[in-house]
Amino acid sequence: MSEQGQRPIRIGNCSGATSDPGYQMFRQATLGPIDVITGDYLAELNLALNARSYAAGTHPGYEPTARDGLLETLPILNEKGIKVILNGGALNPRGLAEEIHQAIQSGGYNLTVAWVDGDNVLALLPELIKTGLQHLDPFSVPENAKTFLADPEQKPVVTAHAYLGARGIRKALDAGADIVVCGRVADASPVIAAAGWWFSWLDTEFEKLAHALVAGHLIECSAYATGANFSGFEAYPLETFVDVGFPIVEIEENGVHTVTKHEGTNGLVNRDIIRCQLLYELQGNIYLNSDVKADLSTIEVEDVGKDRVRVSGIRGFPPPPTTKLAIFFADGYQCEFLLNATGTNAATNHKFTLFETQLKSQLSFQQALNDFDVLEFQRIGLPELNPTSQLRNTTYLRCFAQASTAQKAAQLAKAFTAIFMQHFSGLHCSMDLRTIAPKPFLTYFPAVMEQSLLREQAHILGELGASIDAGHPPVTEALLPRENYDPPIEQQDLEVFGPTELRPLGDIALARSGDKGANVNIGLFIPSTANNKKRAWEWLRRFLTRGRIQQLMGTDWKEGYVIERVEFPKIQAVHFVIYGALGRGVSSSSSVDGLGKGFADFIRARWISVPMQFLEKARL
Incomplete structure (x- = not known):
């Protein structure tokens, strides 16, 4: 049988x-x-x-x-x-x-x-x-x-x-x-x-x-x-x-x-x-x-x-009567390169500011500065204080550009070459600069049909x-507006949880994040090892408001982003979607984390006031 x-x-x-x-x-x-x-x-x-x-x-x-x-x-x-x-x-x-x-x-x-x-x-x-x-x-x-x-x-x-x-x-x-x-x-x-x-x-x-x-x-x-x-x-x-x-x-x-x-x-x-x-x-x-x-x-x-x-x-x-439709269209050309700098934080910032100023000046001289749809200078990492090796004292500058044609995008390499010997002290980089050559990119357009x-x-x-x-669904149901709420104001008091200690949020919460096109989502929850899990969950849901997530994003937050928030009480989790945080999204995102997988660990790394009653068993 x-x-x-x-x-x-x-x-x-x-x-x-x-x-x-x-x-x-x-x-x-x-x-x-x-x-x-x-x-x-x-x-x-x-x-x-x-x-x-x-x-x-x-x-x-x-x-x-x-x-x-x-x-x-x-x-x-x-x-x-x-x-x-x-x-x-x-x-x-x-x-x-x-x-x-x-x-x-x-x-x-x-x-x-x-x-x-x-x-x-x-x-x-x-x-x-x-x-x-x-x-x-x-x-x-x-x-x-x-x-x-x-x-x-x-x-x-x-x-x-x-x-x-x-x-x-x-x-x-x-x-x-x-x-x-x-x-x-x-x-x-x-x-x-x-x-x-x-x-x-x-x-x-x-x-x-x-x-x-x-x-x-x-x-x-x-x-x-x-x-x-x-x-x-x-x-x-x-x-x-x-x-x-x-x-x-x-x-x-x-x-x-x-x-x-x-x-x-x-x-x-x-x-x-x-x-x-x-x-x-x-x-x-x-x-x-x-x-x-x-x-x-x-x-x-x-x-x-x-x-x-x-x-x-x-x-x-x-x-729903609709389904998701993924459209990709040819949207131009993009290129990028990395530069390294070694030194103190102040000196490194000054070096990168000098390079950005030099490159933009040269692009203006080439009458090409306004030809780019996207031109970003991203500073990655901080040098270690009193470093024990040169690598631990080295940080990156990532220059990322997009333009409508290969000819326009190629102006970046031309400008970089022209100013190369005017570089700041201690500039170094990979000898392989193939990423600076323009390559076509596609933009993702998520639609419904x-x-x-x-x-x-x-x-x-x-x-x-x-x-x-295959046929079609026998019955469909229109979508309602997505839920989006904070705890009631009267439930946002955090002083009731007692003395606190400045610690990374990750000492009390686990998380996972990912991409939804141009948006990033993140879910945070109380781990199974937490001390007094029920009480810790009540603190987490009060603490993690939409305003708090905006605050935790620091200088990454930009005007025009929109946040949605919901709770999952039986798994002690709060979930957010931040609309627009991945820029153009997927294949056309300028972010080094275009799929949003590192966002959760960034938020968990932010230092906050954690109630001490939850810390003993929650440290991960």
Whole structure:
């Protein structure tokens, strides 16, 4: 008798980015029991980066690591009956599916391959723009994105992909597919589809779907759920985080799930790590997919054993009538270079000020200063006092520029060369200055489009060959304005918590941050090791207001930024989105932290008045 639907489904993730090597799929298939393997190979960047070379015939369009994993793991998939769902098809899911189908035939395996399309909506874009294309975050639209809307012909679109849900994948699985290759499906869609297929869920069972959405979110970034990118890692032996096992989620029939990993692998799965990943790249307390809306306001995350964390308490609602649309357009050329300076802080600042003045003067002489859309001089780090080595007394100046043409951008290198021998004392830099050469860049425009316009299909290869329409959600529900609130004024008194000590915020709170286009999000929470956790949570939620986050950002805060704030009381977390903090966003951001991953550690490094009653067990 088949076990399908009779027990929890075990879904293992093998990739969180195209960089995860193919052998991670083989490991998930061989290190223990698994029913389905999912892989997330796409970011909002690599689709765009490969679009031009794919069109020119110099790139296969799909992610090579996804192909490597499938080719290496085919014998095990055939032997154990493990199904695989990947978005590694990227720009060319059909091409990858057909290549794997040929390998199956050559190897004599009894496996059926399918591919899902409908995400590439480039052909629809002119009409979408004509009828009024809406930016995903209308109050934080970068200026270059506004230029694109005003004159799209001057900013040619390279690629445009809608975020698909689980429907096409589910159709393929129901039709007998063992391997499903997708393009741009939402990161959690493969997990939703796998659970829905396993338990024969209806697409209106929103509570179950919402739990599966969160399960997919938790494991989509591979090692992030097993110890990577964990702000509390210093409390554990470093070898814990070397070659960590990738995550597995066990989903029950009601959608409640447990995150774990294969026994005997490195890494950790505990409540703090899973809370970190849960808070990663959220946009408030409502998590969206084109199949379901998940309300995380009452979510619960609990340790239930060694490397086992149970997640429950999620409410589900019908999806919105729209889905996210990622558009990338050619926006000009950019270049950058780094200079080093050694010396005291005052002297270094003076040196960098001299260089900036010299370079701008030379650009003015070349009548090129106003040709740049972006010209930034970023001072990175501070020299150590009484240094023990030259390296510890050296800091960087990063010069970053963007212009509409390669010729305009090339003026930066010309100016730098002209003033090079007029440099400040002790200037030094890498002998490799290739980054100063102009290179084209793409701008990311996140938009929304109606799901009813999608033409999603699942295509089955081989003897079962068929093309199946995925259809559309049977019911949708309009989005309400996002929640955004501070604690009531009467609850913002901090003196009731007693004497304080100036300490880094990180001594009392863990955090995770990430990017949402041009925006950065951050979630902060009380660690499991905290002394008097309930009382510490009450202090944290009072302390972390929108005004406080603005204050903690220091000189990074700029006029025009907008902050949204919500609370997750059952996991003792406060979450913020800071709109506009990543500038132009993703591939066109001038920030050295364009994906926002360092923002949480910066905020945790800020010194604040921490109540002493919480410090004894909270120091991390």
